[in-house]
Amino acid sequence: MVSEGTHTVTAGPPDPARTEAVIFKAGCPECRGRFELAADALRLAIGATHRTTFYSFTCPRCQAAVRKPAGERIVELLTGGGVSTLRLHSTVRGGSAARA
Secondary structure, eight states, X not given: OEEETTEEEBOOOOOTTOOSOOEEEEEOTTTOOEEEEEGGGEEEEEOSSGGGOEEEEEXXXXXXXXXXXXXXXXXXXXXXXXXXXEEOOOOOOOOOOOOO
């Protein structure tokens, strides 16, 4: 179990010989429900900074869209547990090129 701030992600270590799915414990800030989610119910977005790295899911109880920050350890647990990951890239525009 890993806690960061006010949220908790729990997962067992990945085991290649294991055939059962990894289950994550989660909570909803809207309805305060506590439940377990399979990896395919979660989405992980990895951005350039800790502010743009988060995981999200839909609360199975109240259907709220939940988005929570993900630190390094949570990213490690979620990716190791098979959660679908999206890498976010920022577009940086350079200065104007001089024309000859």
